[in-house]
Amino acid sequence: MKLDNLYKEEKKSAFAKLSEIIITMASRPSGLIGLSILLFHIILAFISPYVAPHDFKAIDPTLMLQAPSAEYWFGTDDLGRDVFTRTILGGRTALTITFFGSLIALLWGGLLGIFCGLVGGKIDDVVMRIVDAFLSIPWILAMLLIVSLLGTSTEVLIPALGFFYGKGIVRVARAATHDVIAKDFIVSAKARGHSNFSIIWNEIIPNVRDAILVEGAMRWSWMLLGFSSLSFLGFGVSPPTPDWGLMISNARGLMSFAYWAVIAPIVGLSSLIIGINLTADAFAKALGIDRSTKAPV
Amino acid sequence: MTDIIQKVKNLSIGFRSKKGEEILILKNISTNIKKGETVGIVGESGSGKSTLALAMMGYVKHGLYTIGGECQFNSSNLLKMKSKDLEKIRGRKIAMIPQNAGQALTPNLKIGYQIDEALQLHSDLNEKEREKKISELLNKVRLPSPETIALRYPHELSGGQQQRVAVAMALAGTPDLLLLDEPTTGLDVTTQAHVLELLNFIAKDTGTSMVYVSHDLGAIAQVSDRIIVMYSGEIVLEGPSRDILKRPIHPYTHGLLKSIPKLSLAGLPESMPGSQPQPGTIQSGCSFFDRCNFSDENCKNNSPQLEFLKDINTSVRCFNYEKLVKENQVSQTVNKIKNKSQDKEILNLSEVSISYAKQKLLDQIFNRISDDNPTVKDININIKKGETIALVGESGSGKSTILKSIAGLLRTKDGLIRFDENRNLSSDLKERDPNDLRIIQLIFQNPDESLNPNHTVEEIIAQPLKLYFGLKGEELKKNIIDLLQKVRLGEFYTSRYPRQLSGGEKQRVAVARAFAAKPDIILCDEVTSALDVSVQAAVLNLLQQLKEDFGTTYIFVSHDLAVVRAISDRVAVLYQGRLCEVGPSNDVYKFPSHPYTEVLLGAVLEPDPDIKPKLVAEDIVEERPPEKGCSFQGRCSRMVGDICKKEIPPWQLTDSGNAIRCHIPIKELQKEQF
Numbered sequence: 001m002k003l004d005n006l007y008k009e010e011k012k013s014a015f016a017k018l019s020e021i022i023i024t025m026a027s028r029p030s031g032l033i034g035l036s037i038l039l040f041h042i043i044l045a046f047i048s049p050y051v052a053p054h055d056f057k058a059i060d061p062t063l064m065l066q067a068p069s070a071e072y073w074f075g076t077d078d079l080g081r082d083v084f085t086r087t088i089l090g091g092r093t094a095l096t097i098t099f100f101g102s103l104i105a106l107l108w109g110g111l112l113g114i115f116c117g118l119v120g121g122k123i124d125d126v127v128m129r130i131v132d133a134f135l136s137i138p139w140i141l142a143m144l145l146i147v148s149l150l151g152t153s154t155e156v157l158i159p160a161l162g163f164f165y166g167k168g169i170v171r172v173a174r175a176a177t178h179d180v181i182a183k184d185f186i187v188s189a190k191a192r193g194h195s196n197f198s199i200i201w202n203e204i205i206p207n208v209r210d211a212i213l214v215e216g217a218m219r220w221s222w223m224l225l226g227f228s229s230l231s232f233l234g235f236g237v238s239p240p241t242p243d244w245g246l247m248i249s250n251a252r253g254l255m256s257f258a259y260w261a262v263i264a265p266i267v268g269l270s271s272l273i274i275g276i277n278l279t280a281d282a283f284a285k286a287l288g289i290d291r292s293t294k295a296p297v
Numbered sequence: 298m299t300d301i302i303q304k305v306k307n308l309s310i311g312f313r314s315k316k317g318e319e320i321l322i323l324k325n326i327s328t329n330i331k332k333g334e335t336v337g338i339v340g341e342s343g344s345g346k347s348t349l350a351l352a353m354m355g356y357v358k359h360g361l362y363t364i365g366g367e368c369q370f371n372s373s374n375l376l377k378m379k380s381k382d383l384e385k386i387r388g389r390k391i392a393m394i395p396q397n398a399g400q401a402l403t404p405n406l407k408i409g410y411q412i413d414e415a416l417q418l419h420s421d422l423n424e425k426e427r428e429k430k431i432s433e434l435l436n437k438v439r440l441p442s443p444e445t446i447a448l449r450y451p452h453e454l455s456g457g458q459q460q461r462v463a464v465a466m467a468l469a470g471t472p473d474l475l476l477l478d479e480p481t482t483g484l485d486v487t488t489q490a491h492v493l494e495l496l497n498f499i500a501k502d503t504g505t506s507m508v509y510v511s512h513d514l515g516a517i518a519q520v521s522d523r524i525i526v527m528y529s530g531e532i533v534l535e536g537p538s539r540d541i542l543k544r545p546i547h548p549y550t551h552g553l554l555k556s557i558p559k560l561s562l563a564g565l566p567e568s569m570p571g572s573q574p575q576p577g578t579i580q581s582g583c584s585f586f587d588r589c590n591f592s593d594e595n596c597k598n599n600s601p602q603l604e605f606l607k608d609i610n611t612s613v614r615c616f617n618y619e620k621l622v623k624e625n626q627v628s629q630t631v632n633k634i635k636n637k638s639q640d641k642e643i644l645n646l647s648e649v650s651i652s653y654a655k656q657k658l659l660d661q662i663f664n665r666i667s668d669d670n671p672t673v674k675d676i677n678i679n680i681k682k683g684e685t686i687a688l689v690g691e692s693g694s695g696k697s698t699i700l701k702s703i704a705g706l707l708r709t710k711d712g713l714i715r716f717d718e719n720r721n722l723s724s725d726l727k728e729r730d731p732n733d734l735r736i737i738q739l740i741f742q743n744p745d746e747s748l749n750p751n752h753t754v755e756e757i758i759a760q761p762l763k764l765y766f767g768l769k770g771e772e773l774k775k776n777i778i779d780l781l782q783k784v785r786l787g788e789f790y791t792s793r794y795p796r797q798l799s800g801g802e803k804q805r806v807a808v809a810r811a812f813a814a815k816p817d818i819i820l821c822d823e824v825t826s827a828l829d830v831s832v833q834a835a836v837l838n839l840l841q842q843l844k845e846d847f848g849t850t851y852i853f854v855s856h857d858l859a860v861v862r863a864i865s866d867r868v869a870v871l872y873q874g875r876l877c878e879v880g881p882s883n884d885v886y887k888f889p890s891h892p893y894t895e896v897l898l899g900a901v902l903e904p905d906p907d908i909k910p911k912l913v914a915e916d917i918v919e920e921r922p923p924e925k926g927c928s929f930q931g932r933c934s935r936m937v938g939d940i941c942k943k944e945i946p947p948w949q950l951t952d953s954g955n956a957i958r959c960h961i962p963i964k965e966l967q968k969e970q971f
């Protein structure tokens with residue numbers, strides 16, 4: 001059997017598959033850069049509380065707006081707090097909230113999209129109309145409304161963000177499902193008499209999973225931007241918890257004479273968004289998916 | 298030599314694999330296309346024929362690159378030309394007609410507009426002249442009333458008409474060379490015959506050279522002066538059309554011609570073992586070695602070179618071609634299938650009508666379907682246990698629709714589907730119990746679509762076993778391996794994904810999955826149409842073997858009348874969802890009595906230059922069945938008058954038990970044949 005050499009590929013464990021995908025992603029320069037940045041941020045989020053050189057909330061009027069020095073690497077802010085400490089801590093909340101927010105977005109967006117694609121007809125029409133109607137509301141207005149009614153706690157922010165960013169996933173999941181259900185293997189499963197659940201689980205999800213995951217990863221970077229905008233407007237993380245959006249908002253008036261206080265969080269936020277973006281992009285390429293959603297940057 | 302218009306010299310094209318190896322798609326191809334000749338390039342999918350045709354217009358597909366050699370057109374190498382210069386040649390000097398013209402035409406632009414665009418681009422005519430030229434071109438491709446066609450949109454034309462428009466557009470630049478890539482694949486038999494006839498006419502009329510690429514030797518035989526046979530990226534045989542088809546001196550072509558079912562021969566032809574190797578897998582020796590009946594030790598280690606035999610003007614790549622020269626003619630032997638059907642009825646369709654009409658609100662409430670002119674109407678067929686009954690007809694004749702209803706995927710409007718004389722199957726999936734679903738299994742046309750790409754072969758075959766028999770663990774595994782063996786696949790296939798299998802292997806997996814349910818009836822919807830010619834016969838033989846082993850009943854749908862001839866005991870001919878003729882294969886094929894059967898049989902393309910298709914009826918396509926009278930009235934050339942338009946023709950029985958539905962008396966129908 002000559003062909004055997006070609007067909008060495010066997011059924012792999014999920015772990016083996018994942019590591020193969022990551023290796024493929026890292027084999028492109030952009031993927032490698034994206035993965036490194038993302039990994040750096042994740043590690044930083046975990047270890048920053050232990051390595052932070054100063055107390056992030058220690059206010060000291062005598063140290064107001066100090067330029068970077070050996071003691072305060074990135075200088076201090078208008079309350080005399082260490083900008084380096086606050087910068088390395090400033091991504092934790094955003095990263096956590098948007099990560100779980102994205103999971104929620106994936107879950108409801110993916111399931112609803114698959115459902116709509118599967119049932120089609122009137123129900124599909126109505127649901128998609130509603131989704132479109134929601135899409136047309138400026139999300140920031142809606143978010144502000146929700147936050148001002150329910151507060152800015154994590155329990156409110158995660159599902160609210162998850163809800164707003166899931167709409168795009170509905171479209172992708174629905175389109176992917178539409179492509180799949182026209183295939184004969186679905187007809188075949190129906191003709192054999194498999195249950196709807198079994199058809200969704202065994203036939204559809206494995207074929208739409210990749211497209212949905214890629215979309216979810218993309219939504220994650222959008223959500224980060226959105227969440228930071230909320231913080232910037234004062235509706236995200238409440239002080240004194242350090243957060244890049246909040247830090248940028250506080251320090252932006254001082255930009256002309258204390259640029260250090262604003263540059264560090266900007267670099268932090270934008271590098272994370274770029275990192276997620278590049279990673280999502282490499283992920284899509286590694287899976288061989290044509291991505292329709294454009295990145296926020 | 299000035300009469301050569303395209304000279305391909307030592308052309309190699311390939312790609313780089315993930316591992317960085319250079320893999321060849323075309324291996325050192327050299328050939329010349331002369332002025333005014335039509336050259337057929339034939340080969341199965343993956344043999345490199347399209348890559349070669351594209352290279353002839355200076356195009357190398359994305360991901361591929363030229364490794365060496367050239368394609369000379371008017372003594373300049375197209376593969377090295379700047380894209381600006383190429384643009385001047387493409388469309389003007391060399392035109393291409395793609396496989397699916399429907400997709401190549403812009404959907405939202407009128408036909409006339411699109412031809413005008415081509416004229417503006419590829420000719421120097423002024424507005425007045427172009428206007429004239431548009432009708433001239435449409436006339437030339439024999440489209441009815443060019444003036445109205447020019448104002449239509451592509452979707453308002455049938456597949457054959459779209460293909461004609463594509464030919465008209467290609468002729469807009471009065472090209473010297475016309476490249477056609479599978480131009481009739483996917484068209485109906487009748488349409489195909491008409492388009493080929495048109496191409497022959499145009500070749501003669503304009504003196505344009507043509508390169509005709511196809512997997513179908515039948516089509517190639519009708520148009521080519523010369524044939525190039527490709528296998529695994531190499532030319533293995535090249536010579537005058539007649540010689541290649543009548544006395545093929547390469548084992549591949551020889552085997553191919555033996556394995557193609559013919560109308561004149563009932564029974565299953567010998568099959569060719571194996572499948573074409575994937576690019577990059579042949580390390581040494583002849584690429585056909587695995588499948589060759591004439592091979593010896595020498596072939597295993599040394600690669601044969603293309604040898605030109607002057608006396609017969611043929612080039613052949615084979616060490617042992619002399620053995621074939623002696624054999625002279627291809628003698629086809631077939632295994633006559635035995636009709637093993639019992640008298641016991643297994644499935645009965647009586648007065649079955651099926652409609653796709655959207656249900657109105659009132660109908661939904663009362664759960665009924667109202668449609669006076671349904672897609673499928675009045676189907677009466679009595680299927681015996683163990684027989685193979687074929688449903689034939691052009692696309693849209695309702696073959697798949699009937700299968701879907703039998704499988705429960707589509708509700709019938711009226712009529713009764715009865716299994717085993719007492720079980721009523723006139724319900725859809727939800728109302729059938731699991732056992733009713735188990736006894737009827739489907740095999741689809743395209744295994745790429747019918748196998749979940751994310752499941753392994755094991756998971757695919759396990760599905761019915763788990764669902765119907767609740768098998769688990771060791772027993773499940775054992776059953777899967779058993780089934781794989783039955784379809785002649787080894788145990789090691791279990792862990793493979795569909796993408797790692799060849800077309801024939803995939804279809805075997807689909808067959809195994811169907812048999813896993815231990816069904817009584819298997820519905821085969823065009824199961825060989827998507828397969829390469831060389832593996833078709835093998836799949837047909839397998840199906841026949843399994844049927845004999847298990848006593849299964851097949852309902853076999855196909856548009857390929859030769860394939861139907863090979864495998865079926867009985868044939869039902871459908872036009873526009875209405876039965877025209879039902880009878881034993883032998884009779885239907887021997888005395889084609891219904892006018893439509895006659896048209897279908899006449900249009901079959903045989904790989905023999907001496908058998909020309911008979912073009913009886915117009916190749917028009919009807920959208921809907923007529924409201925009244927005979928379903929075939931719109932195209933019938935033997936209409937006997939108003940009665941055909943007013944009254945549904947009666948069933949008439951011949952002596953041999955063939956039922957024909959036509960107003961012409963049976964005696965007369967048969968008389969006309971002789």
Ligand SMILES: Nc1ncnc2c1ncn2[C@@H]1O[C@H](COP(=O)(O)OP(=O)(O)O)[C@@H](O)[C@H]1O
Pocket residue numbers: 653672690691692693694695696697698699920
């Ligand atoms: N899902 C559908 N909705 C509406 N019309 C359909 C549908 N599927 C098939 N048809 C129509 O039914 C007729 C018969 O189609 P089909 O059974 O697929 O024919 P065949 O299998 O003989 O090619 C055609 O006119 C086709 O356009």
Ligand code: SF4
Pocket residue numbers: 547548549583584585586587589590591592593596601614615616617618
């Ligand atoms: S060279 Fe040998 S293996 Fe190849 S086709 Fe000829 S006889 Fe067969």
Ligand code: SF4
Pocket residue numbers: 891892893927928929930933934935936937941946958959960961
């Ligand atoms: S009934 Fe009339 S229209 Fe129909 S096939 Fe016979 S002759 Fe032709």
Ligand SMILES: [Mg+2]
Pocket residue numbers: 696697822823
């Ligand atoms: Mg069909």
